[in-house]
Amino acid sequence: MKTVNEDLRIMRSIAVLVMLVNLTLISVEVECVSAIPPKSLHIDTDMDNEDGLALLYILKQPRSDIDVKSITINADSWSTAGSAVNYVYDLLYMMDRQDIAVGVGGEGGISDDGIISENVGGYLPIIEQGESTAGGCRYRQAINPGPGGFVDADTNFGLVREYLSHGSRSYVPQKQPTAQEVLLKTLQRGPTTILLLGGHTNLALLLMSHPEVKSNIEHIYLMGGSVNGSNPTGCCPKGSSDTSCSSLSCGTKGNLFSAFNSNPDAEFNVFMDPFAAFQVFHSGRPITEIPLDVTNQVPITKLFINDLEKTRETLEANYAFQTFKMIRDTWYGDGFFKNSYFLWDTFASAVAISGMLNGHDINLNKYAVLEYKNVTVVTSDQPYGVQDSSDPFFYNRTTPRFHLQKNGVHSGHVERGIEDPFCFNPNGRGTCKDGAIMEVLGEGGARIQVAVKPKKYVGGNSTLGLQIYEDYLHDLNKWSQRGRFSFKTDFPNYKRVFYQKHDSSIRGKPVVFDMDMSPGDMISLFYLLKAPVELIDLKAVTVTATGWANAAAIDIVYDMLHMMGRDDVDVGLGSYFALNQPFVSYSTNGDCKYQQAIPNGAGGMLDSDTLFGFARELPQSPRGYTAQNSVEFGAPRNTEHPKERQPLANEVLLKVFNRTSSKERVTILASGPLTNIATFLSSYPSFQTKIEELYITGGSIQPGAYSWPKVNPEGRGNLFTIPQNKDAEFNFFLDPEAAHQVLNSSLNITLIPIDATGQVPLSETYLEILKKAPKTAELSFVYRLLSRIWKLHKTGDPYKFTNYLVGETLAAAVLVNPHSIKTMFNKTRIQVEATGDISTDGVIRVDPNGTPIRYVSHVDSLAYIQQLTSLLSSPNNTAVVPSYKSQKLKWKKC
Numbered sequence: 105m106k107t108v109n110e111d112l113r114i115m116r117s118i119a120v121l122v123m124l125v126n127l128t129l130i131s132v133e134v135e136c137v138s139a140i141p142p143k144s145l146h147i148d149t150d151m152d153n154e155d156g157l158a159l160l161y162i163l164k165q166p167r168s169d170i171d172v173k174s175i176t177i178n179a180d181s182w183s184t185a186g187s188a189v190n191y192v193y194d195l196l197y198m199m200d201r202q203d204i205a206v207g208v209g210g211e212g213g214i215s216d217d218g219i220i221s222e223n224v225g226g227y228l229p230i231i232e233q234g235e236s237t238a239g240g241c242r243y244r245q246a247i248n249p250g251p252g253g254f255v256d257a258d259t260n261f262g263l264v265r266e267y268l269s270h271g272s273r274s275y276v277p278q279k280q281p282t283a284q285e286v287l288l289k290t291l292q293r294g295p296t297t298i299l300l301l302g303g304h305t306n307l308a309l310l311l312m313s314h315p316e317v318k319s320n321i322e323h324i325y326l327m328g329g330s331v332n333g334s335n336p337t338g339c340c341p342k343g344s345s346d347t348s349c350s351s352l353s354c355g356t357k358g359n360l361f362s363a364f365n366s367n368p369d370a371e372f373n374v375f376m377d378p379f380a381a382f383q384v385f386h387s388g389r390p391i392t393e394i395p396l397d398v399t400n401q402v403p404i405t406k407l408f409i410n411d412l413e414k415t416r417e418t419l420e421a422n423y424a425f426q427t428f429k430m431i432r433d434t435w436y437g438d439g440f441f442k443n444s445y446f447l448w449d450t451f452a453s454a455v456a457i458s459g460m461l462n463g464h465d466i467n468l469n470k471y472a473v474l475e476y477k478n479v480t481v482v483t484s485d486q487p488y489g490v491q492d493s494s495d496p497f498f499y500n501r502t503t504p505r506f507h508l509q510k511n512g513v514h515s516g517h518v519e520r521g522i523e524d525p526f527c528f529n530p531n532g533r534g535t536c537k538d539g540a541i542m543e544v545l546g547e548g549g550a551r552i553q554v555a556v557k558p559k560k561y562v563g564g565n566s567t568l569g570l571q572i573y574e575d576y577l578h579d580l581n582k583w584s585q586r587g588r589f590s591f592k593t594d595f596p597n598y599k600r601v602f603y604q605k606h607d608s609s610i611r612g613k614p615v616v617f618d619m620d621m622s623p624g625d626m627i628s629l630f631y632l633l634k635a636p637v638e639l640i641d642l643k644a645v646t647v648t649a650t651g652w653a654n655a656a657a658i659d660i661v662y663d664m665l666h667m668m669g670r671d672d673v674d675v676g677l678g679s680y681f682a683l684n685q686p687f688v689s690y691s692t693n694g695d696c697k698y699q700q701a702i703p704n705g706a707g708g709m710l711d712s713d714t715l716f717g718f719a720r721e722l723p724q725s726p727r728g729y730t731a732q733n734s735v736e737f738g739a740p741r742n743t744e745h746p747k748e749r750q751p752l753a754n755e756v757l758l759k760v761f762n763r764t765s766s767k768e769r770v771t772i773l774a775s776g777p778l779t780n781i782a783t784f785l786s787s788y789p790s791f792q793t794k795i796e797e798l799y800i801t802g803g804s805i806q807p808g809a810y811s812w813p814k815v816n817p818e819g820r821g822n823l824f825t826i827p828q829n830k831d832a833e834f835n836f837f838l839d840p841e842a843a844h845q846v847l848n849s850s851l852n853i854t855l856i857p858i859d860a861t862g863q864v865p866l867s868e869t870y871l872e873i874l875k876k877a878p879k880t881a882e883l884s885f886v887y888r889l890l891s892r893i894w895k896l897h898k899t900g901d902p903y904k905f906t907n908y909l910v911g912e913t914l915a916a917a918v919l920v921n922p923h924s925i926k927t928m929f930n931k932t933r934i935q936v937e938a939t940g941d942i943s944t945d946g947v948i949r950v951d952p953n954g955t956p957i958r959y960v961s962h963v964d965s966l967a968y969i970q971q972l973t974s975l976l977s978s979p980n981n982t983a984v985v986p987s988y989k990s991q992k993l994k995w996k997k998c
Contacts, residue, residue, distance in 0.1 A: 145297050146175070147162065147175045148283075153261070153427055155302070177189055177207070181244070184258055190720065194264060198269070208282065209705050209706075210223040210224055211705055226284075228704070230309065245694065246363045249655065249680040249681075254654060262730030265591075267422075277892065283306045296320060297456065308377070321387075322390075325455065327451075329395045330540075330541060331477060337443060338351030357540065365690075366527040366536055367536045382480070385552065392455065394451065394472065394555045401558050402446050402573075404440070404446065409432070430743065430744075434733065451558065451572050466553050471559055473558075478551050479544065481541060483538065488511050494519070494524075495515065495517065604672030615919070616644050616760055617642065617775070618648070620651025621776075622653060622776070623893065623909050623910055624913050628773070628775055632773075636981070643770070653709065653712035662728050663724060665725065668882065675756070682839035697942065698942070701825045715889065721987055721989070723987055729750050771798075777835055777836075777838040792849065802856075803855055803858070803936070805934070829944065829946070832946030833857065836936060840946040859961065862908060863914075867907070874887045877974075937949065
């Protein structure tokens with residue numbers, strides 16, 4: 105019998121022989137055949153759930169045919185920048201394509217006279233762009249920030265954590281390439297096809313600022329718009345007498361399910377920035393549009409899902425199935441398989457790939473019937489030329505922005521939001537058409553290719569019917585260019601381990617920490633976890649998405665708790681909107697009247713959502729945000745793991761109070777907008793008597809006592825993005841009604857205003873003391889985080905204020921041991937302004953008839969730093985799992 109070594113020698117000999125034969129053939133053919141270089145492709149995506157699957161499908165195409173050069177994130181649509189860019193990095197790692205450049209955001213803006221900065225950010229639609237990354241949400245408010253919207257897109261329903269592993273790339277402040285850098289660099293290298301799977305802001309800004317590279321855009325493919333479509337969602341079956349299925353959506357051109365009362369004709373991708381879409385459509389470059397007209401003919405069917413489930417032979421096919429399954433399981437109603445969910449972006453990607461491989465010939469596309477149409481994008485509603493404050497391109501300007509025509513198509517009313525009275529019909533379909541695609545005759549239109557019908561399968565018998573269904577399943581499952589890395593393949597020995605604090609005979613005061621997940625809040629969490637359990641017994645953490653981070657940042661909280669061995673601490677996800685901000689017509693959506701004060705980019709949401717790039721260095725908790733749910737908790741159906749739902753803030757608070765003995769009272773530390781606290785008190789007023797004390801970080805009391813680098817130096821607030829409000833502090837401004845309600849309660853309140861937190865800004869002394877202390881995992885992490893924030897602060901704009909972001913940790917120190925930091929308290933009576941006027945909302949007024957409170961007026965800053973350092977460096981209550989790196993080493997061991 106042959107040995108294994110003999111078999112290997114024979115196989116090697118055959119391989120060498122084949123290689124020599126191939127080399128001979130190549131040497132003969134080289135003289136007569138020249139290699140055809142692959143087609144270059146750039147993808148701009150908003151990373152909604154199906155976008156990720158479309159990206160996988162594209163990466164499965166032979167690299168000899170399609171060379172994906174770069175990807176940019178459309179950051180003003182269906183996901184948030186920090187989560188989306190890391191999600192892309194993880195998908196590229198899975199597919200072993202870390203060579204692909206990724207761009208997001210940018211800190212440049214657009215000046216009042218229309219000058220576009222070199223590195224303009226794409227966080228806002230062009231009509232909202234100013235010189236900072238903070239701004240409104242006139243279009244984006246059509247997207248729900250909660251389940252089914254941002255949070256489920258940012259986490260892919262929690263599947264990103266469960267299935268994807270981290271590669272070597274992730275977001276790092278000032279090292280992350282911007283969208284404009286990446287897109288410009290790709291086009292400067294040569295002819296490139298661009299695929300748009302989200303809004304058009306990034307490409308439009310490049311076209312407007314760098315027209316010299318326009319000629320290198322070989323072709324533009326875009327999923328978006330509706331030319332002559334008729335929305336099938338919500339329609340009753342023919343001949344049915346059941347009227348319960350009828351809805352505003354049935355038969356409309358568009359798909360703005362949250363905004364049919366104002367705009368029945370627009371599609372999300374175009375609606376997110378109609379003016380940008382106009383620039384793209386009228387760029388003069390060849391365009392193929394894949395509108396709702398055709399994607400509505402490519403629904404996700406039961407047969408398709410069943411076939412995908414049976415043929416999950418690759419990591420990417422399994423990930424696609426799990427995603428579709430979760431969407432189906434969390435879909436409200438029974439309409440998922442009844443023309444409600446479609447292969448929007450995947451079908452558009454297939455049309456683009458076929459077009460690239462066939463010279464963009466209208467007659468040769470494998471997946472869609474294409475026709476030439478003359479179209480335009482509606483950017484404002486008639487009458488044109490009427491001065492309307494809704495249109496900042498023209499209103500109160502002698503010269504229109506970007507030198508637009510005074511009586512042109514952009515000069516009418518521009519929809520302000522999905523409840524704009526100009527458009528809104530509370531009982532029917534609205535009248536505005538911003539973002540609608542219109543066919544036009546003669547001048548005023550752009551002649552483009554439009555997909556009108558999907559092509560049937562031509563390979564023989566097919567139960568699925570369409571070419572895209574068959575090829576999608578085949579390509580995802582083929583072994584060439586298959587995914588290599590996933591969480592399970594990287595860590596085959598991973599086991600879910602939950603840690604909890606051992607019971608102690610003596611437990612300190614029961615504490616709930618309510619926060620908005622800013623960097624200072626995260627350090628406060630370490631502080632509370634390091635405090636002796638005999639002094640502080642942390643029962644729960646509740647988080648709100650109305651402050652300095654988006655809801656998906658809750659995963660950072662879970663990871664910190666796991667690091668410190670405290671998986672027993674419940675975490676509740678609270679409000680997505682400030683009080684009175686959800687809409688009456690569609691309560692899952694709302695306005696950003698207050699939250700627009702927070703920058704979307706550097707130092708704001710982008711850095712909070714990623715903890716300044718350090719979030720991925722934390723150990724990964726077995727817990728995390730998930731869309732898993734069950735009928736028991738009001739979901740439409742049970743998901744695969746119905747017991748693993750994300751608890752809500754009210755549920756967690758109710759659990760804490762119900763478990764507290766009659767002799768105990770709970771202390772609450774609130775270090776963000778007071779939305780969760782106000783909501784709980786209004787829902788369960790009887791529990792107010794079980795609150796021992798409420799510590800609140802926020803507000804400003806003493807004029808001139810604080811030295812933020814603010815826009816209005818004569819004021820006492822820190823709203824550097826809202827110059828008309830000189831005296832409010834962010835936490836109170838972000839939900840003034842909540843602050844007003846809580847401060848008007850009869851609770852025993854201690855206020856830690858910015859008068860006090862401003863006394864402990866980050867400094868060289870602060871860092872030096874931390875550096876010299878004995879190292880624990882938690883101290884090392886905090887030191888590295890603060891060092892990065894300090895370095896960024898010294899660079900100036902946009903980080904000049906970040907040294908004050910960590911002052912919120914002072915509130916935890918005051919709660920734990922006020923005497924050690926020589927805290928001085930004063931008492932006064934106050935009222936909080938909450939009239940709806942942003943120039944005064946959130947401002948504290950000292951009022952003899954107001955609520956009596958105690959507030960911190962002074963602390964010893966050096967004593968505070970020393971106490972924080974002493975606590976973090978203590979070997980007591982130290983980290984159980986030091987880092988993600990340590991986890992990887994453990995999980996990879998046999």
